[in-house]
Amino acid sequence: xxxxxxxxxxxxxxxxxxxxxxxxxxxxGPWGASAAGLQAGAAPQLSRLIRTTVVTTKKNVPASxxxxxxxxxxxxxxxxxxxxxxxxxxxxxxxxxxFTQEDVDRAITYLFPSGLFEKxxxxxxxxxxxxxxxxRAMQWGEDGRPFHFLFYTGKQAYYSLMHDIYGKILQxxxxxxxxxxxxxxxxxxxxxxxxxxxxxxxxxxxxMLVEKLSDQDYVQFIRLLEKxxxxxxxxGEQELVRRFRRSVAARSQQQQIPPVQHDAQGAPFSIGxxxxxxxxxxxxxxxxxxxxxxxxxxxxxxxxPVLQDREQLMFPFHFLDRLGKHDVTCTVSGGGRSAQAGxxxxxxxxxxxxxxxKDEVEWMRQAGWTRSxxxxxxxxxxxxxxIQSSGIGTALSTAxxxxxxxxxxxxx
Amino acid sequence: MGTQAPQxxxxxxxxxxxxxxxxxxxxxxxxxxxxxxEQHEGQHYSVxxxxxxxxxxxxxxxxxxxxxKTFGEACLMVRKPALELLHYLKNxxxxxxxxxxxLYGERGTGKTLSLCHAIHFCAxxxxxxxxxxxxxxxxxxxxxxxQSTYNKQRFDQPLEASTWLKNFKITNEHFLxxxxxxxxxxxxxxxxxxxxxxxxxxxxxxxxxxxNATDAVGIVLKELKRQSSSGLFHLLVAVxxxxxxxxxxxxxxxxxxxxxxxxxxLIYNLRKMMWNDWHGGAIVLTLSQTGSLFKRSKAYLxxxxxxxxxxDALDPFVPILVSNYNLKEFESCIHYYLENSWLQHExxxxxxxxxxxxxxxxxxxxxxxxxxxxx
Numbered sequence: 001x002x003x004x005x006x007x008x009x010x011x012x013x014x015x016x017x018x019x020x021x022x023x024x025x026x027x028x029g030p031w032g033a034s035a036a037g038l039q040a041g042a043a044p045q046l047s048r049l050i051r052t053t054v055v056t057t058k059k060n061v062p063a064s065x066x067x068x069x070x071x072x073x074x075x076x077x078x079x080x081x082x083x084x085x086x087x088x089x090x091x092x093x094x095x096x097x098x099f100t101q102e103d104v105d106r107a108i109t110y111l112f113p114s115g116l117f118e119k120x121x122x123x124x125x126x127x128x129x130x131x132x133x134x135x136r137a138m139q140w141g142e143d144g145r146p147f148h149f150l151f152y153t154g155k156q157a158y159y160s161l162m163h164d165i166y167g168k169i170l171q172x173x174x175x176x177x178x179x180x181x182x183x184x185x186x187x188x189x190x191x192x193x194x195x196x197x198x199x200x201x202x203x204x205x206x207x208m209l210v211e212k213l214s215d216q217d218y219v220q221f222i223r224l225l226e227k228x229x230x231x232x233x234x235x236g237e238q239e240l241v242r243r244f245r246r247s248v249a250a251r252s253q254q255q256q257i258p259p260v261q262h263d264a265q266g267a268p269f270s271i272g273x274x275x276x277x278x279x280x281x282x283x284x285x286x287x288x289x290x291x292x293x294x295x296x297x298x299x300x301x302x303x304x305p306v307l308q309d310r311e312q313l314m315f316p317f318h319f320l321d322r323l324g325k326h327d328v329t330c331t332v333s334g335g336g337r338s339a340q341a342g343x344x345x346x347x348x349x350x351x352x353x354x355x356x357x358k359d360e361v362e363w364m365r366q367a368g369w370t371r372s373x374x375x376x377x378x379x380x381x382x383x384x385x386x387i388q389s390s391g392i393g394t395a396l397s398t399a400x401x402x403x404x405x406x407x408x409x410x411x412x
Numbered sequence: 413m414g415t416q417a418p419q420x421x422x423x424x425x426x427x428x429x430x431x432x433x434x435x436x437x438x439x440x441x442x443x444x445x446x447x448x449x450e451q452h453e454g455q456h457y458s459v460x461x462x463x464x465x466x467x468x469x470x471x472x473x474x475x476x477x478x479x480x481k482t483f484g485e486a487c488l489m490v491r492k493p494a495l496e497l498l499h500y501l502k503n504x505x506x507x508x509x510x511x512x513x514x515l516y517g518e519r520g521t522g523k524t525l526s527l528c529h530a531i532h533f534c535a536x537x538x539x540x541x542x543x544x545x546x547x548x549x550x551x552x553x554x555x556x557x558x559q560s561t562y563n564k565q566r567f568d569q570p571l572e573a574s575t576w577l578k579n580f581k582i583t584n585e586h587f588l589x590x591x592x593x594x595x596x597x598x599x600x601x602x603x604x605x606x607x608x609x610x611x612x613x614x615x616x617x618x619x620x621x622x623x624n625a626t627d628a629v630g631i632v633l634k635e636l637k638r639q640s641s642s643g644l645f646h647l648l649v650a651v652x653x654x655x656x657x658x659x660x661x662x663x664x665x666x667x668x669x670x671x672x673x674x675x676x677x678l679i680y681n682l683r684k685m686m687w688n689d690w691h692g693g694a695i696v697l698t699l700s701q702t703g704s705l706f707k708r709s710k711a712y713l714x715x716x717x718x719x720x721x722x723x724d725a726l727d728p729f730v731p732i733l734v735s736n737y738n739l740k741e742f743e744s745c746i747h748y749y750l751e752n753s754w755l756q757h758e759x760x761x762x763x764x765x766x767x768x769x770x771x772x773x774x775x776x777x778x779x780x781x782x783x784x785x786x787x
Binding site for chain 2: 291298299300301302307310311314317318321323324
């Protein structure tokens, strides 16, 4: 019959398009909807988790059920977003064709300047996909039969993915046994792949599959992928694996070393800049010297009468065992005494990087001399909202309640 | 007082074993400052504690006094500015008017202790030492201010004057009986000092009758100035922090109006000493920012600290710059501390440790001393 065939077709196509995202909605007829969804699902998309939201009219009632966002609703939002983007481009006097998301963000911050501390509370205009939570499609038909054959496992997407990967492993092994052993190129590309990239973390995988996973599930998944990598795999498997890897830029390559310049007499020197809180400093370090340091035209002993500040200046040289080998002339402005010392330290460390070997640069970076330790104020929840376990003798209950919001200094 | 250099003076009498190797490289056995020459530069010599009591009842920087108490010996380092000064003093022509030597330099470089070195030399050679340890003390924080008995316009400072007279007495005990006053001084209805009586009497009068102490100081200064030309003795006028004489004071009258320095009798009389209209001695002065009033903390040049008035009053003078340690002196100082087991840190004797100390103190003697106090 047409209906079961269609449903079967839907199931099959579901399985085939598992790597692709299908939007299905709870509309009139599951068959009609699924067919429409399948035709519409040109872009690869994964299934979505259904979450219902209720628009509650009562105050102080937390939302317990979520309404699903219908497919039409999402489509309409997307169209509105695109039209709005074009309008925005016109308003800003830019070309609507080449208006990127960054331009949109910039335009919004310009048109709606906000002083709110919480960045997420500021006005934002983004693609509906990033705003509306992803939803899982209807997973069973009108008769209650689930579409996916692994529905009753509870985590159908995860298990079907594992099933696929295992299938690939078996294929690869069978291919290997057939072909004579020879050095295949894919081995090299794998190595390149692994360096500079990392596996998906559990949260990212959950987001991808729109399913909750446990830690063991995640570990098993990674093991399976590694097994796939170990067996000789062709470009198809490579593609599969690459989907689950994220690139990690090597931090050491990011660091920029200031170039060595030469002054009128030909003596090499280099300039480094540093900032700490509100202080900004620039240090000119010469390659040969006797350890004299001039800050804003004054001897550093006069400029920093406090021992602590001079110690800060000493540390980069001391770390590299180059005390008394360089002359430094620096300018610093802004901030307080301690901030200026910290900014100078950073500037000098960066300037020194151009005179030392690569290994030493790496050690400096790992020791943290070349990084500006950015500290931001962070709002922490007020004392009265902190969860306190009931009971007189608990540690939490003896915490003093402090009035008002508290700002917490945290190291980012 | 922040001006100090940990100078160590190893004093061992010359009549004992003449050829005795110094205990270490940072020390020398030469006790007589007259014998100090370039070969002793950077080395410490110690002042015998007897000399210390007589020559320096006052005048040593407080931190140095603490160091003396800790180590049990007073060691001064022989340094170039002091050697230069000693050279000038040795070659003084007593027929000419007194030459003024001004030691100046940044904070903590060793001006006061160079001055003390010179004083020790002069004391050893029988000069009369007129040492004002810190002129700044006379222009600030005075508890009692009386109207001067001698001149109604001026003010007396009985406490400071009497303290100074006591210390002066200790230093120059043997001179006080020899010098005779050349005028009659009437203190009040009942007391007076006759002409021809020893100076010691004036000093006693000042010490016992505190009200007349300032006038006693004035008399002492006047008499010494007058009589130094006679050739009976050589007079060394040593003032630490001489820029106080021409600066401002923080003292106020009852109606809260500020007092100028010349309205203080002590300062007025001292200024008269600074004139080079007498001969038979020398004037050695030190500029000091540390106790000074209303002066920038980075100021150290004579023009900045003395102001126009003071500069003109002292002009012409021989300026002697006292600067931070050079490497040799620095090494010597560290050595001295290590010898006395003052540096307990295990990295202190190592090369890296020394480099760190050099960097952190920038070879400034005072900073180095403060730094080493922690180690």
